[in-house]
Amino acid sequence: MFISQPATLEKKTQAVTPPAALQRRRWVVLAQGLTTAVFVILSLEALFAAAGLGEQEFLKRDGELGFVPMEGKHVTWRKEGFSRTQFNSCGMSDREYSLDKPAGTFRIAVIGDSMVESLQVDRSQSFCRLVEQELNKGNPERKFQVMNFGVSSYNLGQIYLRLQKLVTKFHVDLVLLCVRHNSVFDVFPRTPASFFFARPYFFLGNNGRLIQDYTVQRLWDKSGEARRLRACQWLREHSRTWGVVSSFMESAAAWYLQLSSNGLKWGADVTDKQTAFAPASKEEVRPLSGGQASPALANLPSNRRIAGGGTADTVASSCHDCPQQDDGLLAGKNSTGNAGAGEARAAAYYWPIAEALVCGMNETSQAGNSQLAILRLPTDYKPNNPETELLRRTASLHHIPFIDASGSFEKAKALGLVRLFYIKHFTPAGHILLTSQLTPYLASLPRIKEFCQSSARTEAPPWGTHRHE
Amino acid sequence: MLFNSISYLIFFPLVLLCYWISPARFRRPILLAASYVFYMSWIPAYGLLIGELTAVNYLLALAIDRFGSQSRYWLLAGLVVNLGTLCYFKYTNFLLKSVLDGLTFILPFFHCPMPASESFGLNVILPLGISFFAFEFIHYLTDVYKGDKPIANALDFGLFAAFFPSQIAGPIKRYQDFMHQLAEVPVFDRDLFHRGFVLLLQGLFKKVALSDNLAPLSNAGFAATGQLGTSDCWIAVAAFTLQIYFDFSGYTDMGRGSAMMLGYTLPDNFNFPYLASSLSDFWKRWHISLSTWLRDYLYVPLGGGRCQKSRKYRNLLITMLLGGLWHGAAWHFVAWGGFHGLGLIANHQWDDFVGRTPFLQKFHATLPAKCLCMLATLFLVVIGWVLFRADTLSQALSLIAGLFCPAPSTVVAPLLASSPVLSALGVYCLYALLFSLRSWRTLPWLERIHSQPAFALTLPSRACLYAGVVLAVIGFAPPQPSPFIYFQF
Known part of the structure; x- marks a missing residue:
């Protein structure tokens, strides 16, 4: 394996080299280290680019x-x-x-x-x-x-x-x-x-x-x-x-x-x-x-009237297939344990902002x-x-x-x-x-x-x- | 504890540090304690089981050595204890299920009521590495019975049995080699440590970057047998062929690397098995510690090859069938063993035939013939892996049929397109070509490359390279790591 050689080489060289040469050798080692670092980074970049890795942040x-x-x-x-x-x-x-x-x-x-x-x-x-x-x-x-x-x-x-x-x-x-x-x-x-x-x-x-x-x-x-x-x-x-x-x-x-x-x-x-x-x-x-939200919604959030007439409660109750047990975005996150109804209510409650954005x-x-x-x-x-x-x-x-x-x-x-x-x-x-x-x-x-x-x-x-x- | 887990990343450096900074006399106890911590991190109670087995085998070996005239009975007792433990944990449910299947088939003919399936089967979890423990103990007792000296020091024997780098999936050690190393005072060898570290990194890359990325391909293929197109089948089978090699050899590399960093050397388990030129050559290169164990403690006691041909083939078949069963308690493993057994018999007959035919003898020495032999062997090995990996025989046959029936591929082929495994394989092939191949064969052009000054790297350069390998491993690591395949054995 390639790794077994340098240790012995290094020892032999160190034993005979004078201080000036040793100093020069240190620079060489440093330069080689830096070159290897650059080589490794470039190789990794090329490898990851080919494999499509490290590209998830955008x-x-x-x-x-x-x-x-x-x-x-x-x-x-x-x-x-x-x-x-x-x-x-x-x-x-x-x-x-x-x-x-x-x-x-x-x-x-x-x-x-x-x-x-x-x-x-x-x-x-x-x-x-x-x-x-x-x-x-x-x-x-x-x-x-x-x-x-x-x-x-x-x-x-x-x-x-x-x-x-x-x-x-x-x-x-x-x-x-x-x-x-x-x-x-x-x-x-x-x-x-x-x-x-x-x-x-x-x-x-x-x-x-x-x-x-x-x-x-x-x-x-x-x-x-x-x-x-x-x-x-x-x-x-x-x-x-x-x-x-x-x-x-x-x-x-x-x-x-x-x-x-x-x-x-x-x-x-x-x-x-x-x-x-x-x-x-x-x-x-x-x-x-x-x-701008509909004029009827001016006093929100206390007023829960919604666009097109009715109130949040009427929308939630008029919707027969409204989710009773939420398993979606808010699953398990409502401390009241009544997430389905809460979701419907929250949707109506906050709708004026969404409506104004639309x-x-x-x-x-x-x-x-x-x-x-x-x-x-x-x-x-x-x-x-x-x-x-x-x-x-x-x-x-x-x-x-x-x-x-x-x-x-x-x-x-x-x-x-x-x-x-x-x-x-x-x-x-x-x-x-x-x-x-x-x-x-x-x-x-x-x-x-x-x-x-x-x-x-x-x-x-x-x-x-x-x-x- | 897995070698590729974060727990091991914390555990191993700690052990290494404690081991090398403590005085020499404390090193073995530290290693023994660490080995039990390693083993008991999964199910602590099974540490006791291994401890008990170790104690029993230690005493049995002493008894074999001491009571020469009755040593046969002590050996028999040892075999009963070790094989009994193995059978209880590994084969009881398999046997009971086979009995139930047999009854399900037979009883309707006699108009008898069917037994409740719940009453069959034990609720036991297979202790990790029990097959490897059992084989090492059997080897030890047998060799002591044959006249070798038993290990007198209980601590040394405990360490031989529980040594964590080879604990879970081998390689199956020979106690003579290991004791030889234990006899010497462990001295920090920088070169050995360094080689161990490289081997550890190499194993990590094989396991994480290659095997774990190949696993989804083979899993998807084997899970959807019957819906696969031709390319799907080939990709799934090739993926498993490579996965099992990289998984097991990666584990072995990590184990051997860890052992080297602790100052011990373990036997190698693989020698480019997919470059084998025949099935018998394959078994000299694949899971070497197991195949030599099977040869020494099963094939040879059965009569080996120095007997009549029919008997030799029978011995070969029995050895391979039991070797297949050792891999797992299921009929498809037996079928895999049988397939290799028959293959080996055919291999021997072919060799005899070639020996008798001068033309074929000449042809066999040529390069095209060697390549042809390698391809044929690889093909047989790949077919064998289908039997090994499939859950049932019918699934295996369906997949083998799929290899040759043209059909559109929609299951595994798209997965391959999205997998980074091909890049990882490319990098590994380059590495193997430059470094590993050198240990296999001396090639002048490769020697010339190695003699270049660029290969005489200093410590900072090497540190950069190793950091690069670690980064590559992290980069290629899939979100879902898969367990080592050989853990279940």
């Missing part, structure tokens, strides 16, 4: 949005499903797009969280790409671009800000807001704050308008974890070896936590969220131009000469039907096209023929099923119809017809 801190994807970052995703992808120069999990819209092109911006981002499947298998292929099928003169603006762990507030900051730059024609189940719970702060929860939160001012709250973000930015992240930002963006070390440290911390507390604690319960929902100090808040997105879209549509994403958990109902009412009240894709997924799940979800996110089959729902619906929207009619059409659209609900 989010960086952002003063405005809390966190954003790193531009141009290579990501290999193995936590759920598998994909190897590269974020584009704008931090989108998509190919490069020009800011100027090419002539004769219809742009659809899909905004949402990790369900849209679709890191669990190959990019070519994501519903954004499949819908684009379907819309472009059959007529080469018609050009649709379906742009993926999804970012993992984004709440409605961050989606709203991303729409304002990034999406509008691309002059999109249609904005498709994808809302997953239980998303209302992410609009208010969670305790304790961590990287993902240190983000802007929103509450309603006395005039019913949205106010952006930076408190959690500012507090977290002063923490040791934030300082550590800032210090190694370059490594996080560029080094796979760092990614490996970082991942190992996370596992070790989790192992230690598990050992010390005999079980990891995830998130917080509804009670925590309610107490965490506190107005921020003056310097931490910023009123937003858009986003309204804000609608206003922003209209200001950019585009239209907002809402897609209710299906879930593998027990669906939060009260929330869906609230979303539907909000969409109806503000004349926003709305499609709920849950129904077909429930049917397909009942048949149990294919696996539609890995854990939380779609499998390739899930993306195909969603595409089959979404494409005819999008094609039936007046804007798209208009675009299709304006472009030279030589044959019938391949997606068939879809009837509005």
Whole structure:
């Protein structure tokens, strides 16, 4: 073996070398050590790049949005499903797009969280790409671009800000807001704050308008974890070896936590969220131009009237299939032990903020000469039907096209023929099923119809017809 | 305690430190205590079982040595104790289940009521490494019976029995070699320590980066037999072939490396087994300590090869069948042993035939023939692993059929695409080519590479390299580590 030789060589050399030569030899040893270190690091980087290791971190801190994807970052995703992808120069999990819209092109911006981002499947298998292929099928003169603006762990507030900051730059024609189940719970702060929860939160001012709250973000930015992240930002963006070390440290911390507390604690319960929902100090808040809740909701949170009439209680009770025993996001986290009813109540209680955010997105879209549509994403958990109902009412009240894709997924799940979800996110089959729902619906929207009619059409659209609900 | 666990990462440096800083006379007791801590970290009560077995065998060996005329009975008692313990823990449920299966088949013919299946079977957990303990004790008693001197010092015998680097999955030690090392005062040998550390790292890489990443591929394949396409079957089988090698040889490397760092050397268990040119060559390279044990304490006592051909083949078949059964209490292990036994018989007959045919003799000496032999042997070994890994014989046959029936692959092939194992294999092949192959065969071009100054590394450089290997191990470590395959034996 190679390791047995140097020890004897070293001894022999040391025995005969004079001090000056010894000094020189020390430098040589140091130089050799440094060269080896560089060689090892470069070799590891190459090896990890080939194997797709240490590429799981892709989010960086952002003063405005809390966190954003790193531009141009290579990501290999193995936590759920598998994909190897590269974020584009704008931090989108998509190919490069020009800011100027090419002539004769219809742009659809899909905004949402990790369900849209679709890191669990190959990019070519994501519903954004499949819908684009379907819309472009059959007529080469018609050009649709379906742009993926999804970012993992984004709440409605961050989606709203991303729409304002990034999406509008691309002059999109249609904005498709994808809302997953239980998303209302992410609009208010969670305790304790961590990287993902240190983000802007929103509450309603006395005039019913949205106010952006930076408190959690500012507090977290002063923490040791934030300082550590800032210090190694370059490594996080560029080094796979760092990614490996970082991942190992996370596992070790989790192992230690598990050992010390005999079980990891995830998130917080509804009670925590309610107490965490506190107005921020003056310097931490910023009123937003858009986003106003319905006038009937002005005195929230004491007034629990909701959009479209009725109260939180009536929505919860009118929903016959409302979950009684929650096994979803809040499972086991409610100290009252009545999580199902609590979930429905909480959804209604906090809905005005979500509604104001949706309204804000609608206003922003209209200001950019585009239209907002809402897609209710299906879930593998027990669906939060009260929330869906609230979303539907909000969409109806503000004349926003709305499609709920849950129904077909429930049917397909009942048949149990294919696996539609890995854990939380779609499998390739899930993306195909969603595409089959979404494409005819999008094609039936007046804007798209208009675009299709304006472009030279030589044959019938391949997606068939879809009837509005 | 697993060699690739965080517990061992804490345990071993502590033992190493205590061992080397304490005076020489305390080192063996420290090692013995550490060995029992290591063993009892799983189920403490089984430490007592091993302690009792050690005491009984120690006394039996003394009795064999002392009462020469009755030594046969003492040996018999020893065999009964060791094999009885092994059978009780390992084979009772297997035998009872086989009886139940037999009754289920026979009783309906006689219109008798079926016995309740719950009444069959014992609720016992197999003590770790019991097969290895039993084989070492049997070897010890037999050699003492044959005239070797028993170990007089109970502490030394306890250490021979419980020495933690070889405790759970071997290699099966020979007490003469081990006692020879115990007789000397342990002196810190920097070179041995260093080689041990490298071996430890090498074993860790084999286990964590290779075996654990191959496990999901083979597990997925063997769990979905019947739904597999041709490529799926081949990938699953190849994955298991590599997994079992890297798993077991990785464990052995870690054990041998740990022992070296403590100043002891253990026998090697593997010598490039998949480069074997025949099945008999394979068994000289695979699990060497077991195959030599089977040869010395089963095959030779049965009559060995110096007898009639039919008897020689019978001995070979019995040895391999029992060797298969030693690996696990299930019929597919027996089938695996039988497959290798028949293969060895065919191998011997072929060798005889080649010896009688001058043309074949000449052809056998050529490189293409050697390559052909290696491929044929590898193919047979791979088929054998299917029998070994499958849960039932029907599953094994279904998978073997799948290897040759064209069908689309959708189960294992996509998993391979998402696994980092190919990169890890590439790195290992490069390493093996540059370093391990050198110990196997002297190649001029390899010697030239090794004579380059770049290979004469100083301590800082080596530290960097080892840190790199550790990082690679961490990087390739899958989220779910899999247990050592040979732990169940």
